[in-house]
Amino acid sequence: MAVKPVPAGKRRYRMTVAYDGTQYSGWQVQPHRKTVQWELERVILALTGESVRVDSSGRTDAGVHARGQVVHFDLAATPVLRRFRQGCNALLADDIRVLVVRRAPPGFHSRISAAGKEYRYFIWNGEIMPPFLRHYRAHVRKPLNVKAMRKAASLLVGKNDFAAFSANPHREVNGTVRHLRALKVARRGAEVSIVARGDGFLYKMVRSLAGFLIRVGTGEVEPEVGKTILHSRIRTARVPTAPPQGLFLWRVWY
């Protein structure tokens, strides 16, 4: 896909941003809603006087978090980068933090240039959810069989048509085939984590994979069923969407 050129007299900038998605209606600007994109555009306008469009590596839904979202935008101003970052953090609410600001080459696009992404999904698998983690973990009371989840995960890895693990396969402009490079499940005490790495993800794909793996972990679905679901290309009740607060966009590679 072609990257739109940087307008004359402007330079492209790239930022790494972390946010707690609890209070936001997701990434994308929507009328009358608090969104992360809008907050960033608002503070850049306040700092530079320039009305910019901030694009990201991908939208995150309401309640989903980012540890390392990458965004880009174009500015006529040439701010001192360290000071610009500090200014952003001074004006932003403390649930959004700008971690890094860099100049980027004109051909850089946070989504189109991305070579891969990592998401992590966290589950609290115990009877009582610690109050400090309630916004950052999905709660599954029934003991999860991590061995079965690992087996199911291993069958989904590879270059596959993930239509059955997407919320809206018909609206995916680049089709529904994606290369899922890794899907790992680990337990540490009551915490079960799912790490998903790939060249790209469909809409709600990670939460669908997590929802399916949770069903496998509770014994409701056999691990091998994942292959059948993949081949069917049809989403069924065996693939629920796991709740948003367990999901973190962990990092993006270029």
Add this chain to the structure above:
Amino acid sequence: MAVKPVPAGKRRYRMTVAYDGTQYSGWQVQPHRKTVQWELERVILALTGESVRVDSSGRTDAGVHARGQVVHFDLAATPVLRRFRQGCNALLADDIRVLVVRRAPPGFHSRISAAGKEYRYFIWNGEIMPPFLRHYRAHVRKPLNVKAMRKAASLLVGKNDFAAFSANPHREVNGTVRHLRALKVARRGAEVSIVARGDGFLYKMVRSLAGFLIRVGTGEVEPEVGKTILHSRIRTARVPTAPPQGLFLWRVWY
């Protein structure tokens, strides 16, 4: 101190409770304020029809958290404990969780019977506070010298008069001498933690100790000054009260 007897026809119960103090004006009931004590009394009334007074091992201030607060109360009802706990958690907001409910002997008092307590104070010692930790860490940008903090901490341990590390020494009914059994400082990456263990603590004592140790860590105060401050029994600007959100009541021993 004498423990008031359990009224005839009632039994004493003890609960371990965890709470995120962010949204509360502390532990203690105050008119027109959201407090943890009130929330517990409210749900016990809803579950049993009994208006109880819930007492704790000690008050926590607004914004202070508890991982293992212990409380007690008396009931005429004899609920099934597991079901009672589940009922409490179903009615409470998810920032307060009842972890354990047990019958207690009539002489048990969550504060008077306590043999010791552990508090932990957490500091994020990096330039940018991760948004997910903002309610659970104090933020100190200047690099902390943990070795100096450890030295200062070691000089405060023991049976001492902590009047200079208390917010209101004249209102302490049991005097201002306490046995501070341990005061440990550790670093793990950008996270610096202070663990304080003792037979009892004065009002705001842990946050005062943390405030002083942070001053030592930034180099503003020499570690040895702690001894002088202790002996003076007078609180000065060298002992600021560290912010509440770093503090957790970790556990109570009986």
